[in-house]
Amino acid sequence: MRQLKYREAIDEATRQAMAKDERVFVMGVGVDDPKGIFGTTRGAFEQFGGSRVFDTPLSEAALTGMGIGAAMRGFHPLLVHARNDFLLLTMDQIVNNAAKWRYMCGGKLKVPITIRAIIGRGWGQAAQHSQSLQAMFAHVPGLSVIMPASPADAKGLLMTALSSDSPVICLEHRWLYDKSGPVPEDPYYTPLGVGSVVRPGRDVTIVAVSHMVLEALQAAESLARDGIEAEVIDPRSLRPLDSALICRSTARTRRLVIADTGWRSYGVSAEIAARASEELWNVLKAPIRRVALPDVPTPASSALETAYYPGAREIVAAVKQCFEAAAAVGTDGIAPSDRKEFEGPF
Amino acid sequence: MRRPATKAKRARSRPPRRDPGRSRPDAPPPGLAPDLLVDLYVAMRRIRRVEETIAALYPEQEIRCPTHLSIGQEAGAAGVCLALRTSDTAVSTHRCHAHYLAKGGDVRAMFAELHGKTTGCCGGKGGSMHLTAPEVGMLGASAIVGGSVPLAVGTALAAKMAGTDEVAVAFFGDAAMEQGVTHESLALAALRRLPVLFICENNLYATNTPLRTRQAGSDLAERAAGHWLPGVSVDGSDVIAVYRAARAAVERARRGDGPTLIEVKTYRFREHVGPNYDIDLGYRTQAELDRWMAREPLGALARRLERAGVLPAARRTALDVQVEAEIADAVAFAKSSPFPEPAALHADLD
Numbered sequence: 051m052r053q054l055k056y057r058e059a060i061d062e063a064t065r066q067a068m069a070k071d072e073r074v075f076v077m078g079v080g081v082d083d084p085k086g087i088f089g090t091t092r093g094a095f096e097q098f099g100g101s102r103v104f105d106t107p108l109s110e111a112a113l114t115g116m117g118i119g120a121a122m123r124g125f126h127p128l129l130v131h132a133r134n135d136f137l138l139l140t141m142d143q144i145v146n147n148a149a150k151w152r153y154m155c156g157g158k159l160k161v162p163i164t165i166r167a168i169i170g171r172g173w174g175q176a177a178q179h180s181q182s183l184q185a186m187f188a189h190v191p192g193l194s195v196i197m198p199a200s201p202a203d204a205k206g207l208l209m210t211a212l213s214s215d216s217p218v219i220c221l222e223h224r225w226l227y228d229k230s231g232p233v234p235e236d237p238y239y240t241p242l243g244v245g246s247v248v249r250p251g252r253d254v255t256i257v258a259v260s261h262m263v264l265e266a267l268q269a270a271e272s273l274a275r276d277g278i279e280a281e282v283i284d285p286r287s288l289r290p291l292d293s294a295l296i297c298r299s300t301a302r303t304r305r306l307v308i309a310d311t312g313w314r315s316y317g318v319s320a321e322i323a324a325r326a327s328e329e330l331w332n333v334l335k336a337p338i339r340r341v342a343l344p345d346v347p348t349p350a351s352s353a354l355e356t357a358y359y360p361g362a363r364e365i366v367a368a369v370k371q372c373f374e375a376a377a378a379v380g381t382d383g384i385a386p387s388d389r390k391e392f393e394g395p396f
Numbered sequence: 397m398r399r400p401a402t403k404a405k406r407a408r409s410r411p412p413r414r415d416p417g418r419s420r421p422d423a424p425p426p427g428l429a430p431d432l433l434v435d436l437y438v439a440m441r442r443i444r445r446v447e448e449t450i451a452a453l454y455p456e457q458e459i460r461c462p463t464h465l466s467i468g469q470e471a472g473a474a475g476v477c478l479a480l481r482t483s484d485t486a487v488s489t490h491r492c493h494a495h496y497l498a499k500g501g502d503v504r505a506m507f508a509e510l511h512g513k514t515t516g517c518c519g520g521k522g523g524s525m526h527l528t529a530p531e532v533g534m535l536g537a538s539a540i541v542g543g544s545v546p547l548a549v550g551t552a553l554a555a556k557m558a559g560t561d562e563v564a565v566a567f568f569g570d571a572a573m574e575q576g577v578t579h580e581s582l583a584l585a586a587l588r589r590l591p592v593l594f595i596c597e598n599n600l601y602a603t604n605t606p607l608r609t610r611q612a613g614s615d616l617a618e619r620a621a622g623h624w625l626p627g628v629s630v631d632g633s634d635v636i637a638v639y640r641a642a643r644a645a646v647e648r649a650r651r652g653d654g655p656t657l658i659e660v661k662t663y664r665f666r667e668h669v670g671p672n673y674d675i676d677l678g679y680r681t682q683a684e685l686d687r688w689m690a691r692e693p694l695g696a697l698a699r700r701l702e703r704a705g706v707l708p709a710a711r712r713t714a715l716d717v718q719v720e721a722e723i724a725d726a727v728a729f730a731k732s733s734p735f736p737e738p739a740a741l742h743a744d745l746d
Contacts, residue, residue, distance in 0.1 A: 075557070101557070106584075107580070107583065107584060107587065109580035109581075109583065109584055111546065111576065111577040111580055112545075112546040112549065112577050112580030112581045112583075112584050113546075113580075113584070114546070115543075115544075115545070115546020115547050115549065115550060115577065115581065116546050116547075116549045116550035116553055116581075116584060117550060118546075118547055118550055119487075119535075119546065119547035119548060119549060119550020119551040119552075119553065119554065119564070120550040120551070120553050120554040120557070121550070122535055122547070122550070122551065122554075123485070123550070123551050123554035123555070123558075124554065124558075125553075125554050125557065142540055142543055142577070143543070143546065143577075146538060146540050146543055147538060147543060147544075147547065151536060152744055152745070152746075153521055153744050153745055154518060154521055154522040154526040154528070154536065155517075155518045155521070155522055155526065155528035155530075155536050156516070156517070156518040156519030156520070156521045156522065156528075156744055157519070157743065157744035158518070158528055158530050159528065159530055159535060159536065191745060192745055192746060194746065216745075216746040
């Protein structure tokens with residue numbers, strides 16, 4: 051099948067959704083500039099022009115409110131932010147308006163809006179340009195949160211979001227942008243709330259979110275060399291969450307490790323662990339383990355970044371803890387997670 | 397400070413400004429159809445009596461939600477909404493009863509909503525602060541100060557993108573001028589020349605905090621200039637002045653000339669939230685309240701229309717009786733309506 055980069059898959063989904071539905075339009079700071087949000091929006095601008103793909107002032111709150119207002123009147127705005135962190139300027143609009151308007155008015159109005167934002171890890175982006183805030187949004191009833199990890203899912207999930215009649219937050223990890231994978235050319239729609247088994251296995255279930263899927267696959271290869279076959283599950287959407295898939299797999303493997311790109315405390319890994327333990331407390335052979343960010347802001351120094359971001363090595367360690375061998379078994383052969391695949395300025 | 401002589405001379409040589417609506421108090425306001433004037437009266441009367449009815453019912457504790465009454469502020473809602481078409485849209489705030497009613501929202505569905513009934517305009521999900529009637533362009537209300545202002549910018553954007561000449565209205569209060577999102581919205585609408593009326597109902601208080609302790613000035617229409625859109629200030633005791641200002645702004649918006657900020661100087665008679673007077677709290681004086689009550693907009697319009705022969709007392713009384721019957725019917729409807737079933741808890745989400 052044809053290979054596309056993740057960023058190209060987003061571009062294609064946007065253009066196909068706009069071609070199918072004239073109510074879809076794109077706005078955000080820099081969406082029409084020559085770089086077009088790392089190449090994800092420029093193609094739509096060139097194909098559909100400035101009336102449907104337009105640049106905006108740096109007024110994130112009003113932009114989001116404007117999108118919600120347009121959505122209430124039948125349009126489907128795709129609002130694009132170059133960073134997750136900028137969403138914090140729009141929390142009233144997202145949480146109090148987008149998520150609740152339909153409910154507050156008894157279903158009379160709907161708010162079909164899709165909001166994309168990028169997690170900007172690495173190259174010293176530090177505390178305000180790197181955050182992975184999925185737990186905040188997934189906490190809120192009325193929002194859907196998707197975190198595609200593969201180019202195919204980036205296209206399929208974004209197509210679904212842009213045809214949905216309720217608000218969807220799409221969080222994209224910057225390190226995925228240049229990854230390639232098979233992507234069908236025709237439009238297709240990956241349903242929200244349906245996870246995928248990225249790698250089958252019988253001994254332990256690793257639920258991995260966004261870029262952690264790649265780390266988990268690397269960890270699984272290493273574990274296989276030690277005779278441990280890990281099943282890697284990508285939930286793809288966090289709200290709705292495919293608890294059934296996670297619990298079915300874990301019921302079989304009887305061990306669960308969760309790897310998230312966000313913070314550990316009160317995070318996505320905590321929610322998944324809670325759901326699994328509620329369903330499977332008498333099935334589990336070991337405590338559920340979490341691999342997530344330590345509870346500190348992101349540091350700038352590359353030395354501290356290396357200490358901050360967990361990766362395949364930490365996933366392997368967590369799995370081996372599940373086999374009650376943490377202290378005895380090393381994590382040889384796996385580099386720490388600060389690989390040089392991504393370089394600045396962004 | 398003395399003005400420069402030339403400027404003073406120019407000021408003197410200018411013909412005295414005549415407010416066409418005020419020039420002859422015993423004549424009908426020129427240029428306005430008698431039916432419109434009567435409609436303005438009925439709209440304000442309905443708001444006044446609905447709000448007074450809520451205040452009277454409130455001690456029953458069957459209206460189990462916070463109610464922010466608009467008694468004294470009727471002219472802003474009526475004057476603006478009667479300058480609109482049904483297809484034009486409005487969004488509002490926690491104090492949204494008047495806007496909902498003036499835009500044409502159903503009185504039965506409003507009382508049912510206040511009573512938490514399934515027949516309410518939001519099925520009992522919204523309550524007093526989120527009255528919604530999309531069928532007449534009332535798109536709802538946010539209870540976060542300033543929160544709904546950008547929504548009107550968005551409905552205006554939708555109208556422009558769809559190629560209609562619909563106009564969008566954001567109703568908000570003086571405190572919304574202290575929110576960043578309001579200023580972002582003013583600037584954004586001006587930048588894109590969107591058909592928006594920003595209606596700032598300046599009632600001088602945010603809950604119990606006076607405007608003078610919150611903002612460095614008191615003429616909020618001046619805030620428009622910094623965002624490159626026109627700002628006008630009107631007397632909220634004079635519904636005809638509000639209507640004229642709104643109509644001019646609507647015409648400008650429909651022409652494609654962009655948004656207008658209208659400050660309606662007004663006053664809330666009752667407490668911030670709830671049915672009572674609150675002079676005993678001490679944050680404002682009885683004398684101040686008395687001054688505003690002496691200029692309240694409903695009685696002022698009634699007297700003016702009676703003097704001008706547009707609405708004689710007998711006809712006014714007949715209209716008042718109709719409004720009373722409408723409200724009595726709505727209250728009975730609300731009280732006899734069922735509560736939502738528990739299953740409704742999970743409906744209307746996604």
